[in-house]
Amino acid sequence: MPNFIPRGFPKEMWVIFVGDVVTSLGMSMVFIFLSVYFNVALGISMAIIGMMWMVTNISSFFSQLVGGALADHFGRKRLMEISLLLRGLIWVGIAFIDNTLLLASMIVVTGMLASLFWPASSAMVTDIIAPERRVEAFGLWRIGGNLGWGLGAMIGGILASISFKLVFIVGGISNIAFGIMVIILLTETLPKKSSTEEMQSRSRSVIKNVYEYKSVLKDKRFFFFTLVGVLVAFMYSQSNTTMPVFAVSDAMINTKQLGYIWALNAWSVVTLQMIVARYIERFNLIKMMAFGSCIYASSFIILARATDFWGIMAFMAVFTAGELIISPLEMAFVANSAPEDKRGRYMGFYSLTWGMGGATGPFVGGVIFDTLPSRYLWYIISGVGMLAAGGYLAIEKLINGSNKENA
Numbered sequence: 001m002p003n004f005i006p007r008g009f010p011k012e013m014w015v016i017f018v019g020d021v022v023t024s025l026g027m028s029m030v031f032i033f034l035s036v037y038f039n040v041a042l043g044i045s046m047a048i049i050g051m052m053w054m055v056t057n058i059s060s061f062f063s064q065l066v067g068g069a070l071a072d073h074f075g076r077k078r079l080m081e082i083s084l085l086l087r088g089l090i091w092v093g094i095a096f097i098d099n100t101l102l103l104a105s106m107i108v109v110t111g112m113l114a115s116l117f118w119p120a121s122s123a124m125v126t127d128i129i130a131p132e133r134r135v136e137a138f139g140l141w142r143i144g145g146n147l148g149w150g151l152g153a154m155i156g157g158i159l160a161s162i163s164f165k166l167v168f169i170v171g172g173i174s175n176i177a178f179g180i181m182v183i184i185l186l187t188e189t190l191p192k193k194s195s196t197e198e199m200q201s202r203s204r205s206v207i208k209n210v211y212e213y214k215s216v217l218k219d220k221r222f223f224f225f226t227l228v229g230v231l232v233a234f235m236y237s238q239s240n241t242t243m244p245v246f247a248v249s250d251a252m253i254n255t256k257q258l259g260y261i262w263a264l265n266a267w268s269v270v271t272l273q274m275i276v277a278r279y280i281e282r283f284n285l286i287k288m289m290a291f292g293s294c295i296y297a298s299s300f301i302i303l304a305r306a307t308d309f310w311g312i313m314a315f316m317a318v319f320t321a322g323e324l325i326i327s328p329l330e331m332a333f334v335a336n337s338a339p340e341d342k343r344g345r346y347m348g349f350y351s352l353t354w355g356m357g358g359a360t361g362p363f364v365g366g367v368i369f370d371t372l373p374s375r376y377l378w379y380i381i382s383g384v385g386m387l388a389a390g391g392y393l394a395i396e397k398l399i400n401g402s403n404k405e406n407a
């Protein structure tokens with residue numbers, strides 16, 4: 001087995017990996033080209049499109065909070081099955097909806113369903129992987145998603161030039177396929193409790209489980225880390241909402257070229273993520289995330305000065321370098337911060353990053369895009385990236401201060 005392929009992972013990890021390839025193929029088609037479809041094809045303003053993404057991400061945030069509690073209460077596997085199958089069926093149905101308002105509503109619903117899946121699958125990975133290998137495991141998980149994302153970007157670019165109905169149909173089928181894989185190939189990984197604890201757990205209501213997120217709020221270091229993650233999500237969200245519209249509407253690229261650009265992102269993660277993850281895990285995680293945020297910020301300066309396909313490609317190359325550093329480290333930090341019996345809640349609470357950053361990012365970006373020269377947006381986003389880098393360094397000081405007090 002080649003050295004770059006991880007060894008010793010359980011079967012469940014590889015099922016999740018393959019499933020991520022399948023479902024991400026369809027998801028990339030929808031999320032990369034949806035804003036372009038609404039703005040370029042339907043003539044809807046970026047502010048309105050941003051509002052749609054804001055509603056989707058806010059509702060998805062609350063869904064993830066509930067999903068995290070449900071994952072700790074009923075199990076990971078069951079929640080994954082429900083989310084994948086329902087989302088897939090609705091996406092196929094969306095292909096036959098022509099009403100714009102109804103289409104936007106269905107996008108919101110599928111976003112909520114997707115948000116039930118994330119904390120359950122993240123908690124399952126945490127259940128089955130030892131702490132010392134979680135950076136590597138989450139890196140592998142991202143490789144699966146990005147392998148599918150790259151394939152979907154290229155195929156989606158072709159399908160979008162033919163019909164957006166095909167984009168939704170393929171996306172739906174991919175989710176249904178992964179749902180079937182979960183049913184057949186995965187087993188429940190929720191940690192077993194003693195009989196007394198199990199009886200008490202089953203007697204709790206779901207509402208009480210959600211209420212117990214207060215224990216996460218008491219973890220000040222993790223709470224601050226989540227707030228910085230909001231800034232990173234705000235910045236990252238521009239890449240698949242305002243950036244595609246900027247590049248296509250300014251006639252710098254077409255939809256097929258947009259697919260190639262996102263394929264560069266995805267396949268760079270596929271080929272480089274494990275190498276980068278193994279290298280950076282030897283360093284201070286927080287400082288490396290600050291470094292990655294600075295790289296993110298520099299990529300948007302490049303985007304502001306882009307004038308053609310190669311300029312957009314250069315942006316994506318640098319943007320991807322930041323992603324290779326930050327993404328596996330932030331997931332490992334969340335996993336290592338979570339007590340065993342609260343992993344679903346910690347994963348769910350960290351969804352605040354997308355519930356706030358991913359929600360406000362497209363809306364604020366859309367308003368700026370509509371009211372100012374579009375290139376101004378990228379300088380503002382670069383500033384957000386530098387602010388996030390400062391936030392990570394502040395967390396490092398908080399950790400060092402806490403360690404000195406406990407010494």
